[in-house]
Amino acid sequence: MKPVSDTAAQASAAATDDPAIRVEGLTMAYGDFVIMRELNFVVQKGDIFIIMGGSGCGKSTLLRVLVGLKEPAAGKVYYREGSLWDADPATRAAISRRTGILYQSGALFSSMTLAENIALPLSQYTALTRKQIREVCSLKLALVGLAGFEDFYPSEISGGMCKRAGLARAMALDPDILFFDEPSAGLDPVSAHLLDELILELRESLKATFVVVTHELASIFAIGNNSVYLDVETRTMTASGDPKELLAHSQDPQLRRFLTRGQEQ
């Protein structure tokens, strides 16, 4: 994919396939204060799609709009079932059943053990027996390297483990699309690298789509195959495409500064 700034054309061109998420003319605001305007991009199935940008540019807000937590000021977010913010409650529920979210600090329910955290959506949305749910829980925990921690409370494990347990919970219902909010924030480099590996491995075996909000350059280049760059000054997206391509070809000085950690002025 070529880095282009005229992203609207690209979005409508790609819309002919069957994308995982399509965003058209999205504008986000808190009250009268516009954070980002005119976002247009497409997340293809199987992508690891990076939402990148400097601190405070609205990355996490965009994620909240994509998953249905914050209503956009204008524009549409399309899933396979239709426009997210125009959908009736049943469709909304169908969409959210297909998505899983890993929050910045894990957001595990502190009054429940790890197994109960994962079991909650399973017992609500599936007809599995207790024993089967227990088995699925220990499978998910084993997948994120937490085998044997079923009966621990979130307050009894470390921050990195909370994050992995959060991932296990996000995967509980075998979602098609997984959203990550700053997955490597607060992790040491080795754990962050392991998490990247885990994401790649999960993409490979689950064929799921990942949308990752991050400003961690190492992760961006290691896992991302598509991205948008949100520019904090112009308050819109100034580039999209494979991050490695962007680094090689983009002429945008802001983006270059971001991708080279400010080394190129």
Next chain:
Amino acid sequence: MTRPAAPPRADAPRRDIAASGGVVTLTFSGSWRMDQTLPDIEAVRQALAASPAPQKLVLAGAGVTGWDSLFLTQCRAIIALARERGVPVDAGSLPPGVESLLALAAKVPERQGAARTVQRAPFLERVADMGYGAAQGVRNLLDFTGDVTLAAWALVTGRAVFQRSQLTTLIYQASIDALGIVSLISFLVGLILAFVGAIQLSQFGAQIYVSTIVGIAMVRVMGAIMTGIIMAGRTGAAYAAELGTMQVNEEIDALRTFGFSPTQFLVMPRMIALVLMMPLLCIYADLMGIMGGFVVGVFMLKINPIQYLTHTWQSVPLANFWIGLVHSTVFGVLVAMAGCYRGMRCGRSALGVGQATTAAVVTSILAIVIATAILTVCCNIIGV
């Protein structure tokens, strides 16, 4: 996850077991998803238990049209069975995603000793634990009381560090914001006291003494107790929740590392706010209670309004008023201490904040009742 499209319902999960020449082959086919009923693994256990013991277990999944986590759990259970019996497993012909996920799940071994079994400790141990916990609680409370005393001394000598602007907000929250609920409850308590008294007293034609009952009861103790309980539920709980959340967010640690004493910075202003405002609220509650009695006296018992008020003024000794003020000041200290103590010792989770808030209200009310009893006995001894 995007796997082969969901097949029709007829495509039920199937698992065929074939054993030949020491090799057990499990052939999976059909759709293995959460909305299906899976075959039991008991048959696999029997096949593996057959003698002579099988040399190899082959999992073949070429015919699987759809799968999700449920299929993985069954494969894991079967592999665990085989491992138990020492039979090597060949999972090479499962769908590629399944194979790699199974490998991923097995990559990090189960942490030894991590799984817990809840064991009930012997009776004596539990009693000892309880005693130890209680002793620890008393120690913590004494610790906190000592801290507060030191902070109060620092305040008196003008060395206490806290934000004056925060104190103003806290005072506002503990007084003006509370007026509505204090008015309503005190007025109704006065009204109820008057009603209960009126029924008895009117039998003797002594209706006028309703004003005495309401006056003495409200001014001496009821006004203070009612404001105490209201403030325990409203402000004490808020203090516990606020400080508890600060504890969860590591804000209290941040204060400490900046060299601020959390007791001076957070507890003292709350304490000052409540200790200053509780007596004022108490006086206000006294007046509202007398108003409640006045309404019953004038409109139900047809007592002359001037006479009612004069009689209240004459029959309620001024000492009662001071006793009420002492009560309310003590309650202010107790409610602020209970709220702040529970907040500062809050566990680092949402659960902890909830427990701290509950404990703050329970402790405050308990302390109010006990303090009232002690003060009443003291007043008796002094003879007021």
